[in-house]
Amino acid sequence: MDSDLIHNDSFDPEDAYAAEQVEWLLQWNNHLCMESDVAATALKMQLISVNSLKEKLKLKLDQLGEMLDDEFQTLKAKLEETQNKIHLLIDRDLELRRTVEQLTHDLQFVTLQKDQLTIERDGMVLKLEEQESSYKGMVAKQDQQIRSMQVIISESQHEICQKEALRRQLLVDLEGQEQVHLQQMEAQRQSLVENNEDSITCSICWVTWDADGDHRVVSLACGHLFGHSCIRNYLMRSESCPICRQAANVQHIRFIFGRHVLPNQTQ
Numbered sequence: 001m002d003s004d005l006i007h008n009d010s011f012d013p014e015d016a017y018a019a020e021q022v023e024w025l026l027q028w029n030n031h032l033c034m035e036s037d038v039a040a041t042a043l044k045m046q047l048i049s050v051n052s053l054k055e056k057l058k059l060k061l062d063q064l065g066e067m068l069d070d071e072f073q074t075l076k077a078k079l080e081e082t083q084n085k086i087h088l089l090i091d092r093d094l095e096l097r098r099t100v101e102q103l104t105h106d107l108q109f110v111t112l113q114k115d116q117l118t119i120e121r122d123g124m125v126l127k128l129e130e131q132e133s134s135y136k137g138m139v140a141k142q143d144q145q146i147r148s149m150q151v152i153i154s155e156s157q158h159e160i161c162q163k164e165a166l167r168r169q170l171l172v173d174l175e176g177q178e179q180v181h182l183q184q185m186e187a188q189r190q191s192l193v194e195n196n197e198d199s200i201t202c203s204i205c206w207v208t209w210d211a212d213g214d215h216r217v218v219s220l221a222c223g224h225l226f227g228h229s230c231i232r233n234y235l236m237r238s239e240s241c242p243i244c245r246q247a248a249n250v251q252h253i254r255f256i257f258g259r260h261v262l263p264n265q266t267q
């Protein structure tokens with residue numbers, strides 16, 4: 001409160017009470033002014049201390065800011081590193097996913113193939129079973145055929161034995177017949193040798209005929225043989241064969257071209 005206001009002209013000095021009051025108010029004012037100064041000083045001191053604290057805090061804040069910056073840089077680097085790692089991991093993950101997809105695809109293909117092969121195998125097994133049963137049937141049939149063949153073979157062997165015996169008997173018979181035939185042939189040969197002289201002799205002149213020349217061998221229609229000149233002369237006088245008396249003339253004369261003409265034994 002300003003003291004000039006208290007000593008204003010409008011103030012009544014006669015009012016002692018009022019003066020006292022004023023005095024008291026002035027004292028109180030002084031007291032308050034003193035307290036106010038003390039408080040102002042204290043406030044100034046506090047302000048100084050607050051400023052000092054503010055400086056300290058600013059320093060600390062700067063330090064903290066630097067520390068935070070450092071930590072932020074470190075964390076940023078770590079974050080970048082982590083991000084790189086994450087990218088790598090994502091790449092790896094993609095690669096693994098692709099591999100898994102490829103493997104899944106392959107597995108599906110293989111499974112499909114396996115199913116197809118299983119179906120084929122089952123079909124083949126069925127076919128093989130059918131073939132086996134038909135083969136067994138064939139084997140049974142063949143066994144039956146073999147048994148019947150063995151029966152036929154044993155019968156055939158029996159027949160062969162019988163035929164062999166018959167053949168031996170026939171051989172014995174043939175040998176006997178051959179012996180007889182040989183004896184007959186020998187007799188014939190003997191007879192031929194004996195008759196040989198007559199068989200090559202002209203029955204007109206009793207001289208052996210020739211292979212060519214005037215007395216060459218000829219035959220008549222009856223087949224009887226003579227020397228050419230002899231039968232020609234004979235047929236000038238007679239009209240029949242001098243041996244069998246069949247009718248004959250010179251027209252019937254035929255040349256014989258065999259060098260060794262022998263008559264049949266039965267004639």
Ligand SMILES: [Zn+2]
Nearest residue numbers: 202205227230
């Ligand atoms: Zn003659």
Ligand SMILES: [Zn+2]
Nearest residue numbers: 222224241244
């Ligand atoms: Zn005759």
